[in-house]
Amino acid sequence: LKRTKTILNYLLTIILTFRNVEIKDFENVEKKILKIVLEGKNNVHIVSDFDMTITKYWHNGRKSPSSHDIITKSSTVSDEYHKKCEALKAKYYPIEISPDLTDDEKYPYIVDWYKNANQAILDEKIHKDDITTMCRENSVVFRPGIKDVFQTCRDKEIPFLVFSAGVQNVIQESLVQSDLLYENMKVVSNTMSFNEETGICDKFVGQLYHVFNKNNFGLEGTEYEKKYKNRKNVIVCGDSLGDIKMADGAEHETCLSIGFLNLNKFKMLNKYMNTFDIVITDDGSFDLVNEILRLLN
Ligand code: TMP
Ligand code: MG
Numbered sequence: 001l002k003r004t005k006t007i008l009n010y011l012l013t014i015i016l017t018f019r020n021v022e023i024k025d026f027e028n029v030e031k032k033i034l035k036i037v038l039e040g041k042n043n044v045h046i047v048s049d050f051d052m053t054i055t056k057y058w059h060n061g062r063k064s065p066s067s068h069d070i071i072t073k074s075s076t077v078s079d080e081y082h083k084k085c086e087a088l089k090a091k092y093y094p095i096e097i098s099p100d101l102t103d104d105e106k107y108p109y110i111v112d113w114y115k116n117a118n119q120a121i122l123d124e125k126i127h128k129d130d131i132t133t134m135c136r137e138n139s140v141v142f143r144p145g146i147k148d149v150f151q152t153c154r155d156k157e158i159p160f161l162v163f164s165a166g167v168q169n170v171i172q173e174s175l176v177q178s179d180l181l182y183e184n185m186k187v188v189s190n191t192m193s194f195n196e197e198t199g200i201c202d203k204f205v206g207q208l209y210h211v212f213n214k215n216n217f218g219l220e221g222t223e224y225e226k227k228y229k230n231r232k233n234v235i236v237c238g239d240s241l242g243d244i245k246m247a248d249g250a251e252h253e254t255c256l257s258i259g260f261l262n263l264n265k266f267k268m269l270n271k272y273m274n275t276f277d278i279v280i281t282d283d284g285s286f287d288l289v290n291e292i293l294r295l296l297n
Contacts, residue, residue: 007037007238009294015289020284022261024154024273032256032277033292036081036233039155039161041296045228045248046149047217048170050164050189056141057142057239059281063280064141067166067189068117071126074134080084081124085094088116098166100266103242107212114165114190121167121192126201135173143260145286147180152293154182159227163246164189179235186224188217215245237289258289 003292010116011033017022023029036044048054058064063074072085092113097107103128120261133177148197153160164171175181193205207218219225229236232253236246239260261268262283280288 001277004034004038007034010295011291013031015244015288016149018280018284018288021282021288022269022273022279022281023277025277029256029277032254035254036235036256037295039233041158043231044233044235044296045159045161045231046235046237047161047163048236049163049214049240049243049246050187051166052239053237053243053260053264054143054146054162056143059141059261063140065156067140067164067170067174070134070138070140070170071121071167073138074130076130076133077124077126077139081120084120085117088113088120097264099264103212110210110212114208118190118208121201122203126192128199128201131169131173131192135170135177139177140174143283143286145290146228148290149293150180150182150185150285152290154184156293156296157184158293158296159224160216161185161187161219161224161228162189163209163210163214163281166190167192177208184221184227191292211240211242214242215248217246217249219249235289235292237286238276241271251295256292260284 011030015023017262035275044240055245056064069084071077072082092109095109096099098106115117117164134212150160164173165186166189168187168191171189172181172187175187190209191205192201193203194200195202229248234247234255236244236257238244238246239258239262243259244257258278258280259272261272261281265281269279269281
């Protein structure tokens, strides 16, 4: 009981010190965090989105690159491919983030975007080795506090799944180049497959993920499944409303969801607060997650 009280006091103090944290049902959040903390590091795992969650939204006054952008903006691709992808993004991204359309209305457009974007990658005939070059040329911008999250999860052996509608190969290489991919981690996303003889990308393997179908990470029967299978609590982090579905692929007793609301704050805050337990606004840091992880024994 004494430990419970100490944890609750601590939580209250830290949550109140963060200016950009919004919580609709404080009591429920307290209950969830308390259960996660008391049941400890062996009973929890993390599922997090990549683009604009693990990475920042803004960098030096401009939007930071997504995993797709790392390919699009590379000097190794043709001008034609670059222009095509920029045009697709200019057409479809405003639909993805529109506060005035429902998810059902957005859905067919997003599917079209991904079909076109993947086809463009195939048409470009990208070589395996180019991925390494692309990630060196333009690096993604990691959100403040995420490196500590990764390192604490590594040290406490908490499984960390990166589940993204971006490009698996780029995300994995970006993490490797920054020394941030550890044994306890796994990256599930759209995966380019390269011809064994030519080294050229000739297909995508596995499921196609876009921002509205992230409800099944498809890890049944894998080594990684063994790591999270018996853990009853999960922390989910994402920046799109669709990211709330990310933990649906496994059963849990407690799911603590954290949503990063990076833009359209005034129009979207209510929606985000009704979707995620905790909302972090203004492109904020992972500090709150670090505070929770720190409490885990
Ligand atoms: P995420 O699931 O890791 O957030 O990745 C999805 C994001 O990728 C989504 O918000 C839009 C972005 N995206 C691009 O930047 N360029 C593209 O060509 C495509 C298809 C998606
Ligand atoms: Mg995202």
